[in-house]
Amino acid sequence: xxxxxxxxxxxxxxxxxxxxxxxxxxxxxxxxxxxxxxxxxxxxxxxxxxxxxxxxxxxxxxxxxxxxxxxxxxxxxxxxxxxxxxxxxxxxxxxxxxxxxxxxxxxxxxxxxxxxxxxxxxxxx
Amino acid sequence: xxxxxxxxxxxxxxxxxxxxxxxxxxxxxxxxxxxxxxxxxxxxxxxxxxxxxxxxxxxxxxxxxxxxxxxxxxxxxxxxxxxxxxxxxxxxxxxxxxxxxxxxxxxxxxxxxxxxxxxxxxxxxxxxxxxxxxxxxxxxxxxxxxxxxxxxxxxxxxxxxxxxxxxxxxxxxxxxxxxxxxxxxxxxxxxxxxxxxxxxxxxxxxxxxxxxxxxxxxxxxxxxxxxxxxxxxxxxxxxxxxxxxxxxxxxxxxxxxxxxxxxxxxxxxxxxxxxxxxxxxxxxxxxxxxxxxxxxxxxxxxxxxxxxxxxxxxxxxxxxxxxxxxxxxxxxxxxxxxxxxxxxxxxxxxxxxxxxxxxxxxxxxxxxxxxxxxxxxxxxxxxxxxxxxxxxxxxxxxxxxxxxxx
Numbered sequence: 001x002x003x004x005x006x007x008x009x010x011x012x013x014x015x016x017x018x019x020x021x022x023x024x025x026x027x028x029x030x031x032x033x034x035x036x037x038x039x040x041x042x043x044x045x046x047x048x049x050x051x052x053x054x055x056x057x058x059x060x061x062x063x064x065x066x067x068x069x070x071x072x073x074x075x076x077x078x079x080x081x082x083x084x085x086x087x088x089x090x091x092x093x094x095x096x097x098x099x100x101x102x103x104x105x106x107x108x109x110x111x112x113x114x115x116x117x118x119x120x121x122x123x124x125x
Numbered sequence: 126x127x128x129x130x131x132x133x134x135x136x137x138x139x140x141x142x143x144x145x146x147x148x149x150x151x152x153x154x155x156x157x158x159x160x161x162x163x164x165x166x167x168x169x170x171x172x173x174x175x176x177x178x179x180x181x182x183x184x185x186x187x188x189x190x191x192x193x194x195x196x197x198x199x200x201x202x203x204x205x206x207x208x209x210x211x212x213x214x215x216x217x218x219x220x221x222x223x224x225x226x227x228x229x230x231x232x233x234x235x236x237x238x239x240x241x242x243x244x245x246x247x248x249x250x251x252x253x254x255x256x257x258x259x260x261x262x263x264x265x266x267x268x269x270x271x272x273x274x275x276x277x278x279x280x281x282x283x284x285x286x287x288x289x290x291x292x293x294x295x296x297x298x299x300x301x302x303x304x305x306x307x308x309x310x311x312x313x314x315x316x317x318x319x320x321x322x323x324x325x326x327x328x329x330x331x332x333x334x335x336x337x338x339x340x341x342x343x344x345x346x347x348x349x350x351x352x353x354x355x356x357x358x359x360x361x362x363x364x365x366x367x368x369x370x371x372x373x374x375x376x377x378x379x380x381x382x383x384x385x386x387x388x389x390x391x392x393x394x395x396x397x398x399x400x401x402x403x404x405x406x407x408x409x410x411x412x413x414x415x416x417x418x419x420x421x422x423x424x425x426x427x428x429x430x431x432x433x434x435x436x437x438x439x440x441x442x443x444x445x446x447x448x449x450x451x452x453x454x455x456x457x458x459x460x461x462x463x464x465x466x467x468x469x470x471x472x473x474x475x476x477x478x479x480x481x482x483x484x485x486x487x488x489x490x491x492x493x494x495x496x497x498x499x500x501x502x503x504x505x506x507x508x509x510x511x512x513x514x515x516x517x518x519x520x521x522x523x524x525x526x527x528x529x530x531x
Contacts, residue, residue: 015201024429025423026427027427028198028427049427054202057201057202058203059203092188100429108441110440121252121255122255122435
């Protein structure tokens, strides 16, 4: 670390594009989880990339609606959370040390690929 | 030399985005109803769109981000939802207008009703996006779009008066009667000229083509040259309509009537030139619009996107335009008069323009994204003023038009 840099969680982190280690888009930072500890200052426990979290921030009703939609098709592992430790770079985008194909954030993408795109012409290439 | 070719190509490409159902419908109706007198609206819209397109290219170059992506991060997802939803809704109406334009062209050519063409045209559009790369889409529409130069040739053959044109371009006027319709058309022309999808598409395109800092000057030339080139053709449509349809007292209510405008210049061939121009311009715009909407969707939600990726690699992105095209085809199937649909879509575009243009202007002044390439005060004022004036005029004139057209 060459110099200290001050970042603001809401201004600089929330809604930032999250990329995996090959710079593929995972999603955005939809929520930030803080951990309150006895006798110690709070700290950032995890970041969350999850559509339901995002829609909850928009409004109560849209949050409920998103949760209902999501419960129909998505598997375990939601909401998708990752700790600071995974963050490799934070500039305009946030790069994290994972393979997007293995994250639950890609569930919908995978589902579309396997259930829809595959059956369309040219969809298997 | 390669750079020069790139600039030339960029300029030609812009026609694909510029001349569409919106420009043809608004310009031909304006010319037929009010002669040259609405040319100022076209000039105003063109000035604004040159600034906006240059900015969106500069934004992509300086920040390596697209506009939607940056708006989400800067203002937060909750703030983006409503403008995003409205933009998508208007994009859908405009896409239906473009599809409708292609279908009407096919109806004029074959005599088979335009609704029957909705599904075949939608499938052709989808298939092209599904298999082609970004450059094929961009350059293909550009080259085919050159056929629309026939309007310029027609305007020249019919002997348009340059002095008179120049005067109408710079002097806004209000006719003694039919003022409400006049204002509505003025607003529609501005909406057709400054379509938000145009600059959203342009910034995504700059990212898809990996523009770096060396593109700052070409970007300026492409924005100005391309938009002026496009505007020249829109202007020619208006002028030809003014010279041929107005004297005959033809009020353009549908594309069938507009199709007559090239007859005096080219005879029987004029009819076919109009049909081909309409089909090509609308199809090209439909391609760009479908892509622009899918880009906006992916960038709002943080999905992986790119026309150069195989659909398998960007399933959500590819499905976004698939669904979008299907919905637009459904609107065409309802059998609404495509020209009326187009005019209204353009006027509504002017209403929602500030929702995308104003946050974009704020970003253009943000040094975190732009570094030393922030906007000058002059360009801020030009764009803000035109966009806000157009929106206010639109809000006033749309109800008047609806009452008046009963």
